[in-house]
Amino acid sequence: MNKKFFFSVRVYYEDTDAGGVVYNANYVKFLERARTEWLRAHGIEQHGLLEKGFGFVVVSMQVDFKRSARLDDELLVSCDISDVRASSAVFHQDITDSDGNVYVRATTKIASVDLNRKRPTGIPPEIKEVFLSECD
Template identity: 45%
Template sequence: MLISTLPIRIYYEDTDAGGIVYYANYLKFFERGRTEFLREYDIQQDTLLQQNIAFVVKKVEMDCIKAARFNQLIDVETEVTSYRKASLMFTQKIFNESRELLCQADTLIACVNLQKMKPNAIPTEIIEVITRAS
């Protein structure tokens, strides 16, 4: 499977008063990781939006294991672990500089037609990119 890694520095704005990353911000890091994954493999979301196609989060299962802290450099690893006609399953992990696992999530992404707000088959060219790595 394809894997993408995004380095992110933890800023003060990402943390609570104790300098620990606020749990909801992990979702933002995962979102950035998925966006960069698609960009890295030349899947342009702005082009899809012009075609009234979007990827939306349907379900997230997240496990916070260890705290990330202010000024740490983390890596967000993203991979597509399965797909169906109109959905992608992303598995994502956040590691600190020592490669300790801090947080992980499985996120189900639905492909939708924005005009109809109904499921849409994932474009063939995206499936081809994903299956080339399998």
């Protein structure tokens, strides 16, 4: 069964433009943090993967901006996984507030990469098992 993961983000001054509105590229950073924390919550530590010469890279991202967040807002970034393949997976993410207002909807495809060879590689079986256990 698919379990949606949530990561809380507070909007800081550094995240905003001169008008106190979150700068568009920073939403992508919030999404990245949530995917990283999703991995960590499932026992997958990226520094350990890097030491083995393995990593995940974003190969595509669809981002729909729905409304603007502002300085001091507390946001929830959701994360769930679908469409696990041999060397890639797709994450669906929303950025909302506690009232359920949607700020961003995103779909991100990640691929597994052998960092030493700089080539795609299969998702390690123990990680793929986690991905599939959380997939629709």
